[in-house]
Amino acid sequence: MVKKAILLICDGLGDRPIKEFGNLTPLEAAKTPNIDKFAKAAETGVMYTLGRGVTPGSDVAHMALFGYNPYEYYRGRGPIEACGIGIKLEHGDVAFRGNLGTVNTDGLIIDRRAGRITDVKELCEAVDGIEINGIKFIVKAGTAHRAVVVMRGKGLSSNISSIDPKAENAKVKTCVPLDDTPEAKFTAETLNQFTEKSRTILSKHPFNQEREKNGDLVGNIILLRGAGQYEHLQTFYEKYGLKGACVAGGGLYKGIASMFGMDVVDVEGATALPNTNVRNKFSKAVELINGDYDFVFIHVKPTDSLAEDKKPNEKRAFVEKIDDAFAIFNQLNDDTLLVVTADHSTPCEMGRHSADSVPVMFWGSSVRPDNVESFGERACSQGGLGVIEGKDLMPQIQNLLGNIPLYGA
Amino acid sequence: MVKKAILLICDGLGDRPIKEFGNLTPLEAAKTPNIDKFAKAAETGVMYTLGRGVTPGSDVAHMALFGYNPYEYYRGRGPIEACGIGIKLEHGDVAFRGNLGTVNTDGLIIDRRAGRITDVKELCEAVDGIEINGIKFIVKAGTAHRAVVVMRGKGLSSNISSIDPKAENAKVKTCVPLDDTPEAKFTAETLNQFTEKSRTILSKHPFNQEREKNGDLVGNIILLRGAGQYEHLQTFYEKYGLKGACVAGGGLYKGIASMFGMDVVDVEGATALPNTNVRNKFSKAVELINGDYDFVFIHVKPTDSLAEDKKPNEKRAFVEKIDDAFAIFNQLNDDTLLVVTADHSTPCEMGRHSADSVPVMFWGSSVRPDNVESFGERACSQGGLGVIEGKDLMPQIQNLLGNIPLYGA
Numbered sequence: 001m002v003k004k005a006i007l008l009i010c011d012g013l014g015d016r017p018i019k020e021f022g023n024l025t026p027l028e029a030a031k032t033p034n035i036d037k038f039a040k041a042a043e044t045g046v047m048y049t050l051g052r053g054v055t056p057g058s059d060v061a062h063m064a065l066f067g068y069n070p071y072e073y074y075r076g077r078g079p080i081e082a083c084g085i086g087i088k089l090e091h092g093d094v095a096f097r098g099n100l101g102t103v104n105t106d107g108l109i110i111d112r113r114a115g116r117i118t119d120v121k122e123l124c125e126a127v128d129g130i131e132i133n134g135i136k137f138i139v140k141a142g143t144a145h146r147a148v149v150v151m152r153g154k155g156l157s158s159n160i161s162s163i164d165p166k167a168e169n170a171k172v173k174t175c176v177p178l179d180d181t182p183e184a185k186f187t188a189e190t191l192n193q194f195t196e197k198s199r200t201i202l203s204k205h206p207f208n209q210e211r212e213k214n215g216d217l218v219g220n221i222i223l224l225r226g227a228g229q230y231e232h233l234q235t236f237y238e239k240y241g242l243k244g245a246c247v248a249g250g251g252l253y254k255g256i257a258s259m260f261g262m263d264v265v266d267v268e269g270a271t272a273l274p275n276t277n278v279r280n281k282f283s284k285a286v287e288l289i290n291g292d293y294d295f296v297f298i299h300v301k302p303t304d305s306l307a308e309d310k311k312p313n314e315k316r317a318f319v320e321k322i323d324d325a326f327a328i329f330n331q332l333n334d335d336t337l338l339v340v341t342a343d344h345s346t347p348c349e350m351g352r353h354s355a356d357s358v359p360v361m362f363w364g365s366s367v368r369p370d371n372v373e374s375f376g377e378r379a380c381s382q383g384g385l386g387v388i389e390g391k392d393l394m395p396q397i398q399n400l401l402g403n404i405p406l407y408g409a
Numbered sequence: 410m411v412k413k414a415i416l417l418i419c420d421g422l423g424d425r426p427i428k429e430f431g432n433l434t435p436l437e438a439a440k441t442p443n444i445d446k447f448a449k450a451a452e453t454g455v456m457y458t459l460g461r462g463v464t465p466g467s468d469v470a471h472m473a474l475f476g477y478n479p480y481e482y483y484r485g486r487g488p489i490e491a492c493g494i495g496i497k498l499e500h501g502d503v504a505f506r507g508n509l510g511t512v513n514t515d516g517l518i519i520d521r522r523a524g525r526i527t528d529v530k531e532l533c534e535a536v537d538g539i540e541i542n543g544i545k546f547i548v549k550a551g552t553a554h555r556a557v558v559v560m561r562g563k564g565l566s567s568n569i570s571s572i573d574p575k576a577e578n579a580k581v582k583t584c585v586p587l588d589d590t591p592e593a594k595f596t597a598e599t600l601n602q603f604t605e606k607s608r609t610i611l612s613k614h615p616f617n618q619e620r621e622k623n624g625d626l627v628g629n630i631i632l633l634r635g636a637g638q639y640e641h642l643q644t645f646y647e648k649y650g651l652k653g654a655c656v657a658g659g660g661l662y663k664g665i666a667s668m669f670g671m672d673v674v675d676v677e678g679a680t681a682l683p684n685t686n687v688r689n690k691f692s693k694a695v696e697l698i699n700g701d702y703d704f705v706f707i708h709v710k711p712t713d714s715l716a717e718d719k720k721p722n723e724k725r726a727f728v729e730k731i732d733d734a735f736a737i738f739n740q741l742n743d744d745t746l747l748v749v750t751a752d753h754s755t756p757c758e759m760g761r762h763s764a765d766s767v768p769v770m771f772w773g774s775s776v777r778p779d780n781v782e783s784f785g786e787r788a789c790s791q792g793g794l795g796v797i798e799g800k801d802l803m804p805q806i807q808n809l810l811g812n813i814p815l816y817g818a
Binding site for chain 2: 016017019023025046050052053054055056057058059060061070074077347349350352353354355356377378381382386387
């Protein structure tokens with residue numbers, strides 16, 4: 001009987017027929033002997049992550065897959081990014097994502113990314129911990145020009161406007177409250193004061209003086225967006241009793257796993273780009289599940305990004321790269337359930353997410369295999385699981401692990 | 410990628426096994442090489458228009474298929490018939506369908522259809538525009554003995570009884586309020602005054618005097634039923650951003666399309682009867698979709714009416730007539746999605762609507778074909794779409810057209 005589970009999510013895996021592939025999808029057209037070997041012994045189905053007719057963003061799709069109803073719990077990107085960067089959020093915190101940008105003395109934005117500055121750690125540290133009106137500002141550097149800011153203290157609201165005009169040669173916007181509450185008014189005013197104060201500090205900072213000397217654009221303003229107020233969430237462990245780990249390259253997915261209290265495990269070569277080391281990720285997952293963890297979430301990104309770039313050949317090739325690494329799962333013990341699916345479809349003909357279903361397969365000693373012989377969109381539509389939704393995924397995993405309590409007698 | 414859609418609804422198409430057909434349904438028993446050619450390249454499924462265990466009327470079924478929840482928006486037949494006859498309803502109007510009948514001086518109904526009078530245009534014009542208690546009565550002739558009446562003005566209610574006893578040699582009923590509101594009381598009283606006044610006018614009308622001279626029954630009373638109060642509805646275009654046209658023979662279907670703001674396009678020979686010119690209708694639909702329209706709704710009626718008459722042979726023959734015309738869809742461009750389904754089942758063994766599911770198929774370049782090889786009740790139950798409901802139809806169309814906005818990020 002299975003006692004542990006690996007959940008592999010291939011972002012945007014589902015697709016539509018590609019004429020050049022004889023009307024097969026990239027997944028159907030790819031040579032996937034290893035995945036199909038597992039599919040033959042698996043129970044399969046198709047899944048509408050958020051129900052039919054909904055096109056899911058990756059953030060809300062993952063929330064649904066882990067059993068957190070996004071319509072109830074989604075608070076925008078700010079809190080997820082903050083979690084992804086390692087900030088321990090507290091109930092009531094308002095979190096933002098943002099960029100270090102360049103602003104001139106007239107308040108006009110010269111460059112929203114400060115000349116694609118590669119490291120903003122020193123600049124973020126210079127303004128980290130500022131307190132205004134009793135509110136503490138936590139500022140942490142992300143990758144390249146990116147940063148996360150968290151406002152912590154009493155009486156905050158996330159119902160405020162963004163200060164980022166999202167264009168160059170435009171004025172930095174004043175943050176305004178989006179409702180009549182004193183909380184929104186207070187938060188907007190306090191954020192405006194922070195923007196002014198941090199701009200003064202950053203403008204004089206030696207790191208920027210050095211950049212100026214070298215003819216580089218300075219990072220003298222923090223352009224914030226995506227405000228979201230964190231509310232305490234039941235952790236994945238509290239919800240399911242499973243000790244979870246996350247193996248991912250993309251910050252968003254690390255952030256979601258971290259927000260649910262999973263341990264995010266770094267893997268060498270996990271880049272979230274087509275060059276990512278899928279073998280290293282799968283090997284690490286097997287190591288973790290054979291070790292201390294009950295649940296390992298693996299995320300693979302390029303199936304989505306290559307489809308967003310409308311590159312079916314590259315998407316198919318990346319599926320074959322996943323298949324190559326898939327042989328590693330032959331090392332799984334008898335006590336491990338392997339679930340493979342996607343968060344949504346990204347048809348190459350569209351170059352963006354769609355509401356099409358995605359294939360799903362459950363493999364392991366406790367699973368009832370069906371007659372499906374390969375892992376693909378149309379093959380899995382004939383599977384024993386039928387048509388499920390994202391919210392059904394964790395209950396089925398918990399069922400196979402024997403973790404669903406009895407109702408009635 | 411598909412950008413436009415044709416939706417073909419064959420009324421009451423679904424059926425049950427017919428012993429004489431070797432236990433095939435009329436659709437399964439019919440020779441349909443053209444439809445099946447499309448089915449082979451389509452994604453199929455079965456649909457419960459209003460969910461399992463609900464026997465849908467054609468009006469509410471069509472509302473659900475177009476994404477208007479009938480439990481929320483259905484206001485009875487009156488407003489639909491009024492729209493179908495070309496009346497532009499205003500918010501608050503109370504609309505009725507009715508007949509011109511014959512009543513004697515004692516108020517006894519001699520004939521509910523005035524000797525199956527074939528044209529009531531002159532009679533309706535004679536009472537059109539009457540005003541009573543500040544309420545304007547709009548009266549328009551329908552086909553044969555049929556008419557539509559709309560009450561327009563302040564303070565109306567549709568919660569009133571019908572004056573039609575639905576039997577001959579019975580007294581015309583007095584309209585009474587069905588609740589305690591002043592609106593229902595006022596509407597009933599005003600309608601009774603209209604019935605009296607119109608009877609006086611009609612009785613003296615030269616058209617009726619001429620009929621009397623010829624020994625024909627006169628149309629001297631308007632027997633109203635199906636009161637419904639119109640509320641402003643979002644149009645189909647507002648809801649979906651699709652410019653829609655309707656190709657139908659039956660007044661009810663034109664009325665529904667018209668109520669949703671679609672353009673109703675007349676087609677020569679479209680009679681809603683078994684003699685209807687299906688080829689003309691399909692040709693017109695192709696012409697419209699290759700022209701200015703994003704969405705064309707085609708309705709075909711006799712599959713339902715022949716089953717209501719318990720004529721499986723004729724139903725099967727009519728399906729073959731549809732198949733013959735279906736070859737016209739070979740002219741569809743690559744950008745067009747074709748969806749074929751029914752509004753409900755009408756089993757010949759019952760002679761009326763049932764809650765059995767109906768087959769559905771989606772055909773077009775963006776569709777993932779499944780393994781189903783023919784269009785029939787049991788074949789489509791194996792399809793890739795699985796089991797859907799009427800409310801899922803437009804979202805799936807909008808998904809394939811790339812019109813579902815992203816939720817989340």
